Amino acid sequence: MHDVGHIIAGATETEAARYGDIFDPNSGKVQKRVALGTQADLDKAIAAAQAAQPAWAAVNPQRRARVMFKFKELVERDMDKLAHVLSSEHGKVIADSKGDIQRGLEVIEFCCGIPHVLKGEFTQGAGPGIDVWSFRQPLGIGAGITPFNFPAMIPLWMSGVAIATGNAFILKPSERDPSVPVMLAELFREAGLPEGILQVVHGDKEMVDAILDHPAIAAVSFVGSSDIAHYVYSRGVAAGKRVQAMGGAKNHGIVMPDADLDQVVNDLAGAAFGSAGERCMALPVVVPVGEDTAERLKAKLIPAIEALRVGVSTDPDAHYGPVVTAAHKAKIENYIQMGVDEGAELVVDGRGFTLQGHEEGFFVGPTLFDHVTTDMTTYKEEIFGPVLQIVRAADFEEAVALPSKHQYGNGVAIFTRNGHAAREFAARVNVGMVGINVPIPVPVAYHTFGGWKRSAFGDTNQHGMEGVKFWTKVKTVTGRWPDGSAQGDSSFVIPTMG
Numbered sequence: 348m349h350d351v352g353h354i355i356a357g358a359t360e361t362e363a364a365r366y367g368d369i370f371d372p373n374s375g376k377v378q379k380r381v382a383l384g385t386q387a388d389l390d391k392a393i394a395a396a397q398a399a400q401p402a403w404a405a406v407n408p409q410r411r412a413r414v415m416f417k418f419k420e421l422v423e424r425d426m427d428k429l430a431h432v433l434s435s436e437h438g439k440v441i442a443d444s445k446g447d448i449q450r451g452l453e454v455i456e457f458c459c460g461i462p463h464v465l466k467g468e469f470t471q472g473a474g475p476g477i478d479v480w481s482f483r484q485p486l487g488i489g490a491g492i493t494p495f496n497f498p499a500m501i502p503l504w505m506s507g508v509a510i511a512t513g514n515a516f517i518l519k520p521s522e523r524d525p526s527v528p529v530m531l532a533e534l535f536r537e538a539g540l541p542e543g544i545l546q547v548v549h550g551d552k553e554m555v556d557a558i559l560d561h562p563a564i565a566a567v568s569f570v571g572s573s574d575i576a577h578y579v580y581s582r583g584v585a586a587g588k589r590v591q592a593m594g595g596a597k598n599h600g601i602v603m604p605d606a607d608l609d610q611v612v613n614d615l616a617g618a619a620f621g622s623a624g625e626r627c628m629a630l631p632v633v634v635p636v637g638e639d640t641a642e643r644l645k646a647k648l649i650p651a652i653e654a655l656r657v658g659v660s661t662d663p664d665a666h667y668g669p670v671v672t673a674a675h676k677a678k679i680e681n682y683i684q685m686g687v688d689e690g691a692e693l694v695v696d697g698r699g700f701t702l703q704g705h706e707e708g709f710f711v712g713p714t715l716f717d718h719v720t721t722d723m724t725t726y727k728e729e730i731f732g733p734v735l736q737i738v739r740a741a742d743f744e745e746a747v748a749l750p751s752k753h754q755y756g757n758g759v760a761i762f763t764r765n766g767h768a769a770r771e772f773a774a775r776v777n778v779g780m781v782g783i784n785v786p787i788p789v790p791v792a793y794h795t796f797g798g799w800k801r802s803a804f805g806d807t808n809q810h811g812m813e814g815v816k817f818w819t820k821v822k823t824v825t826g827r828w829p830d831g832s833a834q835g836d837s838s839f840v841i842p843t844m845g
Contacts, residue, residue, distance in 0.1 A: 351381040351525050353388055353549055354532045356395035357542030360388070367522045367551070372438030372669035373659040375707030379436075381525050384550040389517070389557045392546045396488045396515035397563060399543030404485050404513035408462035411511055415458045417538035422452055425534065429527055433498055434660035436524035438669040438709065439622045441661060444499075448527075451503030453792035454810045458511035464815050465512065477827045483819035485513035486565035486589070490558045492579065493528070494571045495521035495671050496625045502528050504796070505568045506545055508814040510535075518547045519558060523671055525549055559583045566818065568809070569593065570627070572729070573755070573801045580804035591805035591817055595729040596757035596798065599632045599750040600786060601772065603743070603763035604640045610784075611762045612647045616666070618760075618786035619735040620655055620713050623667045625675075627802075628758050628780075628787045631730060632719075634740050634749055641739045645694070645717060652695050652713045652735075659705060669709040670732060676709045679732030683714055686725040686736075692717040697733060727754065743768065751777035757798030760786050779803065 351369065352361030363382035371378045403411075422429065430444035437444070467482030491505035502518055509516040520528035525547075532547045548554060558564060559582045566589040569579045573594030583590035600618070602611055611633075618630035633648075635641035658665030670676050680698045687693050697712030711733055719726050719736040726736060740746040750759045760782035761772045769783045779798040782788030790796055790811070797808030807817040 348377070348379055351379055351529060351549070353382060353384055353392070354529060354545075354547040355388065355392045356546070357536060359529075367549075369436055369523065369525070370672060370709075371435055372671055372709045373435075373705055375673065375709060379526070381522050381549050383522065384548045384554050386553075386557045388548055388550075389554065389561060392517050392548055393488065393561060393563045395543035395546060396517060399541050400485070400487060400513075400515035403510075403515065403541055403544050406513075408465050408511075411513065412459050412461050414535070414539045415455050415461070415507065415511055418535055418540075419452055419455050419459070421534045421538055422448065422455075422531070425530075429499065429530060431661070432530065433524065433527045434668070436526055437495065437498060438660050438671055439625070440658075440665050440668050441663070443622045443667075444660075447497050448499040450497075450789070450792075451500040451507075454504050454507045457792045457810065458507045461511040464812065465819075473825070474827075476829070477825060479823065479825045481821055481823040483512070483815070484822055485819055488515045488517065488564050489566045489568070489818055490517045490519065490564050492519045492555055492558065492567065492569045492571070493521060495523040496622070496627070498524045498527045499531065501570050502531060504810050504814070508810055509568075509818045510540065510544060512815060512818045514818055515544050516546075517558070517564070518545065519550060519554055520547065522549055522551060555579070556582070559588070560586055562586070564588060566590070567592075568817070570809075576804050577801075589817065591807050591809065592803070593627070593796075593798065593809065594802050594804065595731075595755055596627045596629075596802050597632060597726075597729055597753055597755045598628060598630050598758040598760070599634050599738075599753070600630045601740075601746045601750075601759070601761040601763075602633060602635045602640055602644055603761065603765060603768055604637050605764045606640075606762040607764070608644055608647055611644065612651045614762075614786040615648065615735065616651050616655060620652075620667055620733045623670045623711065624733040625670060625731055626787075628789050629731075630758075630760060630786050631734060632726070632736050632738055632749075634738050634746050636740050636743060636746050638739065641717075641737065645737065648715060648735075649694060652715055655713050657700060657710055657712060658702065659708070667733065670711055671709065673709055675732070676711055679711050679730060679734065682725055682728075682730045682732070683734060686716050686719070686723065686734075689723040689725060691719045691723060691725065691736070721749070721752075729755065743772075747772060747775055751775075754800060755798070755802045756800035757802035758782065758788050760784075760788060
C-alpha cells in the first residue's frame with residue numbers, strides 16, 4: 348500500500364497528520380491512502396502559485412498552447428495506464444474510464460486554440476483621434492474542487508482553460524479517487540508547465556473551507572451535489588470570489604408515441620445504467636407519453652435490463668462496474684426501499700447483487716421502477732445509482748411540465764421522429780441542456796456545459812467561451828495620441844464620443 352500525496356511547487360508530499368482510505372470498489376478492500384491537507388499545505392501551494400503566475404501570464408498565448416499540445420500527446424501516450432488506475436479507484440469499466448479521459452482531452456484541444464479566443468476587440472476612431480480596445484487578462488490564482496465521478500474530465504474542464512488563459516490553478520480532487528488527478532498534474536509538468544502553475548492539494552471539508560476563505564484565490568469552480576454547491580457558492584461569493592458551482596440532476600427522457608423504441612431502450616441501457624448511474628448527466632427518469640407508449644416501452648425495457656452484465660471494472664464484457672464506496676451502495680439501496688415504501692412498482696430489483704469472487708465489492712444491480720409519481724421523494728431527489736424510474740405522462744404538455752417543474756435542470760432529452768415536437772420541446776423546457784434523440788446531451792468542448800435551477804449556481808458555465816470568460820477579466824483602454832496642433836483651449840471633454 349502506498350500513499351497518494353499533494354503536488355506542491357513541483358514536489359510530491361505524502362506526509363500528513365491525517366489520511367483517507369482509497370478503496371478498490373471491486374473488492375471492497377483498502378488499496379491506498381491519501382494525505383489530507385491542512386491550511387499550511389494550501390498556504391504553501393498559494394505561495395508557489397504567486398511566485399510562478401506572473402511569469403506564466405507573460406508567456407505569449409501560442410507558447411502556452413504548445414504546452415497544451417504536448418500535454419495532449421502525453422495523455423494519449425498514457426491512456427491505458429490512466430484508465431486502469433481510474434477504474435481501480437472509481438469502479439467504472441475501462442471503456443467508461445477512457446471516455447472520461449477523452450472528454451477531458453477535448454477541452455484541452457479547445458485550449459490549444461487559446462491564442463484565437465483571447466483576441467480582443469478594437470475600434471479605430473471611436474472619437475476624434477481616439478481608439479478604444481479591450482482584452483482579457485488572467486485573474487491570478489484559481490481553484491477547482493472536483494467530484495469522484497469524473498476524476499479526469501472535470502479537473503481538465505477547469506484546469507485546462509484556467510491555465511491556458513494565464514492563471515495558476517490549485518486542484519482539490521475527490522479524496523475517493525485522487526490518483527488520476529495527480530498523474531495528470533505530473534504529465535502537465537512533463538509537458539513543460541512551470542512548477543507552481545498546477546498544484547494538487549487533497550483534503551476534506553477542512554481543505555474546501557480553506558480554499559473558499561483564502562484571499563489570494565480569485566475564483567473557484569466546483570462540481571458536486573446541489574447542497575454542497577450552494578454552500579460553496581455562498582461562502583465563496585461572501586469571500587469576494589468569482590464562483591461557479593455545478594450541482595445535482597434528475598434528468599428526464601421524454602418518449603413520444605412515434606419514437607423508435609428499440610433505439611430508445613438501447614440508449615436508456617447506457618444512459619441510465621452506464622457508469623453505474625454515477626453521472627450528473629445520467630438519464631434516471633424516462634417519461635413515456637400515453638399509456639400505450641408506456642406499456643410498449645416497459646415490455647422492451649425489462650429484457651434489456653435483465654441482459655445487462657455487471658462486472659469488475661476490468662471485465663471487457665461488463666456494461667458497468669461497482670459504485671464508488673460501501674456507503675454509497677447502502678444509500679442507493681435505501682432509496683430503492685424508499686421507492687417501494689412510497690408505492691412505486693418495483694419491476695426489477697438490483698439489491699443484494701453479488702459477484703462470485705468479489706462478494707465484498709460495492710455492486711448494485713440494475714433497478715427499474717414503474718408508476719413513479721411526482722410527490723415521491725425518490726423522484727424529487729437524485730439517487731446517483733443504477734436506478735431507472737418510469738413516470739408516465741398523459742400528453743405532450745405534461746411531459747414538458749415534468750422536467751420544467753423539477754428542482755433540478757441539468758439535462759433533458761426527447762425521443763421522437765416529429766421535428767415540430769422536438770423543436771417545441773427544446774424551446775419551452777426549463778432545463779439548461781437538451782438532447783433530441785441524444786440521451787446524454789453533454790455539449791462538445793467548444794460549447795459550454797451548465798444546467799439551470801438547483802443544478803448550477805453562478806452565471807457562467809464550464810469550458811468553451813464561457814470558461815474563458817470565467818477565468819479572465821476584461822480590460823478596456825481608451826487612448827489618443829495628440830498631434831500637438833491643438834489651438835486655443837486644449838482641455839479634453841468627451842461626453843459622448845460625438
